[in-house]
Amino acid sequence: CDESTARFYRDELGLDMNPAAxxxxxxxxxxxxxxxxxxxxxxxxxxxxNCLSLHPKPPRQNVIRLLENKGKLLxxxxxxxxxxGFDVERVFVVSYFLDSDELSIFEPPVKNSGRSGGKFAERCKVRKPGSMDYYAEADVYLGARIVVNTRVFVLVDADEYTLQYMEAHPEVFxxxxxxxxxxxVQASAGGADRELRRLxxxxxxxxxxxxxxAALMASVPGLQ
Structure with a gap:
């Protein structure tokens, strides 16, 4: 109650109306x-x-990376x-978006192949198998293997821009x-020279x- 009411009860009735804690x-x-x-x-x-808040907000993004790599993809x-079987002849285009670290996979249609082609995987971040980490820029290169929707894809070729980008960023690739x-190659020139002379x-x-x-790969350690 207010102070006036509390004073009345205290003076007239001897009751303490102060609320107890x-x-x-x-x-x-x-x-x-x-x-x-x-x-x-x-x-x-x-x-x-949606699992972290009743009022979900868009996930935070690396704005600097978005601005520096907007529209760039490998x-x-x-x-x-x-x-x-039929999967032997299938060819896919794997796109890696540098601004968001997302992957997409597309299968170009081939006439008279019995396959319509189209999207195999929508653009999204993909986790590495058995890990909580997503595929990053350094994980996509010629010869790399990526797992998407339980399928293992081997990257066998790249366009000219991708090749130039990888050569321009040797710290990543x-x-x-x-x-x-x-x-x-220079350090192992002797072994390569002998192998080439044999051939x-x-x-x-x-x-x-x-x-x-084959001679270079056999003579130079770590060369793929």
Whole structure:
């Protein structure tokens, strides 16, 4: 009650109307937030926000990376690893978006193939198998294997922009570091020279491209 009412009860009736301190409320244990596995609808980052708040907000993004890499993507030609049957001839285009670290996979339609092609995987972030980490820029390069929707894709080729981008960023793509490769080839020149001479017993100075590649890979450690 207010001060005037409390004074009346105290002076006229001898009652103290000051409220007693409420007993302390027991602390309720906070339950841990359990995020269920993604059901495949929409993006996982957006779905997770619904589990963290009653008023979900868009997930935070790296604005600087978005501005620096807006519209940039790396495109690779991919094949299914250990494919059998009709899958042997299937060819896919894997696109990696540098501004958001997202992947998309598209299968170009081929006439009279019995397959209509189209989207194999919508643009989204993809987790590495058995890990909570997403595929990053350094994980996509020629020869890399990525797992999407339980399928293993091998990146076998890339467009010219992607090749130039990887060569311009050797700190991210060490296998595309031309200077490092040249140093390793020079250090192993003796072994490569002997192998090339063995492949060219007539001394013509010419070997088949596949033999030249095999000789370098056999002589230079770590060369792919």
């Amino acid at each position: 409420p007993p302390p409320r027991p602390l309720r244990p906070q339950s841990a937030v359990i995020v269920p596995p993604h059901n495949g609808f929409g993006k996982e980052e957006d779905a997770r926000q 495109r690779f030609v991919a094949k299914i690893e250990n494919a059998t 060490p296998l595309a570091d031309a200077a490092s490769i040249a140093r390793r 060219d017993p007539g001394g013509s100075g010419e070997v088949a491209p596949e033999d030249f590649k």
